[in-house]
Amino acid sequence: MPETPPTAQPQDELRADCANCFGLCCVALPFAKSADFAVNKAAGQPCRNLQQDFRCGIHAKLRTSGFTGCTVFDCFGAGQKVSQITFGGTDWREAPGTARQMFEVFPVVRQLQELLAYLNEALSLPATRRIHPKLRAAYESVRELSLSDAVTLTEADVPTIRGEVNTLLLEASELARAGVPGKKKNHRGADLIGARLSSAKLRGANLRGAYLIAADLTRADLREADLIGVDFRDADLRGADLTGSLFLTQAQLNAARGDAATRLPEQLSRPAHWA
Structure with a gap:
């Protein structure tokens, strides 16, 4: 390897x-x-x-x-x-x-x-x-x-x-x-404010610049998803898997809600205000 x-x-x-x-x-x-x-x-x-x-x-x-x-x-x-x-x-x-x-x-x-x-x-x-x-x-x-x-x-x-x-x-x-198996979803720039995406299969998805304000992303699979510029304000990431996600920043996490079950890239920290 x-x-x-x-x-x-x-x-x-x-x-x-x-x-x-x-x-x-x-x-x-x-x-x-x-x-x-x-x-x-x-x-x-x-x-x-x-x-x-x-x-x-x-x-x-x-x-x-x-x-x-x-x-x-x-x-x-x-x-x-x-x-x-x-x-x-x-x-x-x-x-x-x-x-x-x-x-x-x-x-x-x-x-x-x-x-x-x-x-x-x-x-x-x-x-x-x-x-x-x-x-x-x-x-x-x-x-x-x-x-x-x-x-x-x-x-x-x-x-x-x-x-x-x-x-x-x-x-x-x-x-x-490209290494993520299956068809990848493209929600680039999408208006997903308040969207119900609990348990959504978004692995490898293109979410660049998407508006996910107050979206329900509990237990969503966001592994290897491109998250550059995503607006996560008040998005519910409890139990979501963001390991390997691309271009996710600490500021985006700080704007969202999550818990101990939320899985994060190793270079980022769990926000203090999360449950």
Whole structure:
């Protein structure tokens, strides 16, 4: 059996390190009062819960305080990269003149980090070995851009980059799911809000970008399914099997409901709020 190829970059470098970030997600991004956020906040305005040390004052009780949206956000390591690399460890309070540019750069780098995470996963799949040169080239190109100066980052054509990377990720998905026996279902971009999919056989399915908000997926078979961009908010994943699923993120799991019987890919963690 061929050895599984190493990932392009250690997973820890693609995970948020809040201790080395200047609270950028709590300042740079806007949110509106809703079921996910208790208040309105404009982009560039610090959240009322952000402390002087850039930590969240209600981190342990975000869900019960009306800030569920914060618990499902993932910067994929963009926060510490912008804070420590792009701006050299100088925070926006210490140098207020950099604040606006820093807040503009953060969402750009966040998108690049997300692409790196997906490419990293694609490179870890044995079935994608024949396209590894293309995946690695894309990875290195995106990573190089993510390490650029602030001006270069704000001028980056991220939509075009996303489109190019997505073409590769689609190819990787097809290769990875080709080994799943039987006909695979295609629900790409489907509106499955509130759908009753209990015990559904979705192994190897294409669910890219599907809306599964509040869907009943109890005991569903989602092994090797392509789940990139799936909206799992309030989806019921109790007893579902997601082992080997493709491009599933921790943020997607955090937005869903599950239990001890939900089977997850080994690189992801069971959310604390699950039963």
